[in-house]
Amino acid sequence: MKLVVRVKLLPTPVQAAALEATLHACNQAATWAAGVAFEENARRPLELRKHTYAEIRERWRLGAQAAQHAIKKTCDAYTTLKANLRNGRYGRPGSRRHARASDKPVVFRPEAAQPYDDRMLSWQHQARTVSIWSTAGRLKNVAFTGQAEQLEVLAAHRRGESDLVCQGGKWFLIATCDIDEATANTHPVGFVGVDLGIVNIAVTSDGARHCGRRVRRKREQDRDLRSKLQKKQTKSAKRRAKRYAGREARRNKDINHKISKRIVAEAERTGRGIALETLTGIRERVRLRKPQRTTLHSWPFAQLGSFIVYKAKRAGVPVVHVNPAYTSQECSQCHHIERGNRPAQAVFSCRVCGFVEHADHNASHNIRQRGWMVWVCGAQSTAPELTLIA
Structure with missing residues (x-):
């Protein structure tokens, strides 16, 4: 991996x-x-x-x-x-x-x-320095730092090229590591269904909701500030918007890391796999009001899905992707599908059997069941090959 x-x-x-x-x-x-x-x-x-x-x-x-x-x-x-x-x-x-x-x-x-290979860049992990080629000659003893866990992975598994990047006046090296995947669990006892949504970023079939009021309020504040800065159209407003966009992206990425870590840890602890929706083309398929479109597009759901996939691979947890069609309108008890089953955004009420549940929880149960059917039919892990930042 x-x-x-x-x-x-x-x-x-x-x-x-x-x-x-x-x-x-x-x-x-x-x-x-x-x-x-x-x-x-x-x-x-x-x-x-x-x-x-x-x-x-x-x-x-x-x-x-x-x-x-x-x-x-x-x-x-x-x-x-x-x-x-x-x-x-x-x-x-x-x-x-x-x-x-x-x-x-x-x-x-x-x-x-700019990519660097081993002829242009050498690492001294004990001293935490690199020797790197430049147009002014070889630069030796250039110090580097990072999280202890990441530096251990870097020292043990680095392979291939590294990229030199300058972001906001700060210098980084992005190195590729080749890590052996954990032994996959080929006999999961079930699946954890994960429903990704607008109000709740992720809801699992175990009943866990990953979002919270603080995150929703912060997203609303980000949206309002972004709108104000875009309307001003001044140079200072554009600079501030660009700087704030980077901060917002880093915060969203951190939240996605935390959510994915909890979901994978729970699946690993209970010996289950993870069932995710296939999100390809979601922006073209989903019809939403303008405020909801803004909320949908402002969160990196694909990033969250890729984080879940690569963390699951490291833990040996199987992952399957299922067709998301009608998961929010289908009753998880009697499997009746009707648009009227959703009288409100957060409420699911089946018109046939009378089953009532939070809409996102109901959808996650449907995703869990579809994930199990996909697995039983022989489509083992459908997780794509990904290269991700730790």
């Missing part, structure tokens, strides 16, 4: 200036290579290398490995763009948004991430 660990670099002012110059040079070279790739229609590393390698080495004074990575990064960016265009990420072909994305070369930000 691939796991990504982020550690913070603590460079001196001189080292930080060298790292900044390195990132700028690498991304300028990648932007120029992207223009050549666009003009020559050379989107593969070998093709693009013939057109750009020598000039990148001479013009930006990059080392051989750095030049190779700049070219590969350019090709990867075009591969991602092609996939996003094909999947409708930029609208339909012929639309203005689609044309803006496809009719011009890719451009890299001056501080976009």
